[in-house]
Amino acid sequence: MPRKTVVVTGANAGLGYAISRALLEQDYRVVMACRNATKAAAARSSLLESVPGADASVLPLDVSELDSVVTFAKLFEEQFGELDLLINNAGIVGLPLTRNDAGHELQMATNYLGNFALVGRMLPFFNKESPCRIVNVGSLAHRFGKLPVDDMSWTVDDYKPMKGYARSKVALLSFTQELNRRLTGTNIIALAAHPGFAATEITARNVEMQPKNAIQRWIRSKVEPLIPTPAEAARPILHAALAEDVSGGDYYGPGGFLEIAGKPAMAKLNPKTRDVEGARQLWSISQDMTGVRFLGADA
Numbered sequence: 275m276p277r278k279t280v281v282v283t284g285a286n287a288g289l290g291y292a293i294s295r296a297l298l299e300q301d302y303r304v305v306m307a308c309r310n311a312t313k314a315a316a317a318r319s320s321l322l323e324s325v326p327g328a329d330a331s332v333l334p335l336d337v338s339e340l341d342s343v344v345t346f347a348k349l350f351e352e353q354f355g356e357l358d359l360l361i362n363n364a365g366i367v368g369l370p371l372t373r374n375d376a377g378h379e380l381q382m383a384t385n386y387l388g389n390f391a392l393v394g395r396m397l398p399f400f401n402k403e404s405p406c407r408i409v410n411v412g413s414l415a416h417r418f419g420k421l422p423v424d425d426m427s428w429t430v431d432d433y434k435p436m437k438g439y440a441r442s443k444v445a446l447l448s449f450t451q452e453l454n455r456r457l458t459g460t461n462i463i464a465l466a467a468h469p470g471f472a473a474t475e476i477t478a479r480n481v482e483m484q485p486k487n488a489i490q491r492w493i494r495s496k497v498e499p500l501i502p503t504p505a506e507a508a509r510p511i512l513h514a515a516l517a518e519d520v521s522g523g524d525y526y527g528p529g530g531f532l533e534i535a536g537k538p539a540m541a542k543l544n545p546k547t548r549d550v551e552g553a554r555q556l557w558s559i560s561q562d563m564t565g566v567r568f569l570g571a572d573a
């Protein structure tokens with residue numbers, strides 16, 4: 275049996291690495307979509323060492339830049355051709371107001387708009403014969419955000435790093451619902467999952483989460499060892515990707531206290547992600563912002 279092919283974005287670190295390793299162990303051919311060639315090559319070597327006989331490749335992708343998404347899809351078509359599973363995992367959190375080349379706020383560009391464009395560009399390559407999935411990685415933080423259809427680029431509201439993160443994940447999870455509706459009647463479903471908390475590089479990269487004094491540093495030193503490892507926290511995402519008993523539109527997370535850790539279970543979605551009219555509006559805005567049109571009368 276030929277191996278199934280999965281694209282994992284941000285596969286060189288944290289959850290993406292753990293997800294890639296688990297999928298290699300399940301005999302998937304893993305295409306690691308990464309923005310830093312050196313880090314990606316090191317991660318690939320380490321994966322191949324830990325899973326003998328595995329099939330892992332690297333393709334360059336900076337998901338926050340639309341040109342890179344277009345190039346990635348072309349390279350994928352030339353080198354791999356067919357796809358069974360796409361895991362939109364790459365993400366950033368809590369950075370000061372920064373914009374990509376197109377002027378889009380960088381958390382929105384990375385955590386949502388790039389994924390919208392990537393899905394649109396990769397859709398033609400999904401295997402037509404057997405069930406396929408698109409899994410988007412959400413976050414607990416989305417529960418505190420709003421659907422950003424009136425201010426996608428923070429030109430009206432005062433920008434706050436964690437508000438920016440929450441909005442980008444609300445957009446991603448609203449998109450997941452609308453994508454799944456638009457995929458009805460095809461062999462592809464779209465669903466999402468969040469990891470709870472995971473001990474990855476994301477905390478160190480988040481300027482908002484750095485301890486500001488000795489007490490905070492002490493608290494962090496006590497709390498850090500309790501945070502789930504990337505392999506533990508990846509379980510809800512792997513459940514969404516692999517389990518038999520899932521449906522399009524599902525949202526999984528850790529089933530323990532406050533969805534922070536634990537075995538995969540259905541997770542709470544912010545009701546704003548179930549606003550069908552808002553999701554349609556978001557889709558239309560996203561097409562205009564990315565120039566990628568798919569799955570609709572206006573495509």
Ligand SMILES: NC(=O)c1ccc[n+]([C@@H]2O[C@H](COP(=O)([O-])OP(=O)(O)OC[C@H]3O[C@@H](n4cnc5c(N)ncnc54)[C@H](OP(=O)(O)O)[C@@H]3O)[C@@H](O)[C@H]2O)c1
Nearest residue numbers: 284287288289310336337338364365413471472474475476
């Ligand atoms: N860790 C948590 O507690 C937590 C909680 C909730 C949700 N999440 C979500 O889980 C996902 C993975 O996070 P993580 O904790 O594993 O973070 P991480 O350790 O910081 O890894 C993030 C990965 O995304 C990649 N990435 C960032 N921007 C990118 C871009 N523009 N193009 C391509 N790749 C890019 C990074 O590449 P480089 O190494 O080259 O920077 C890295 O491979 C994110 O979507 C995050 O929002 C994490």
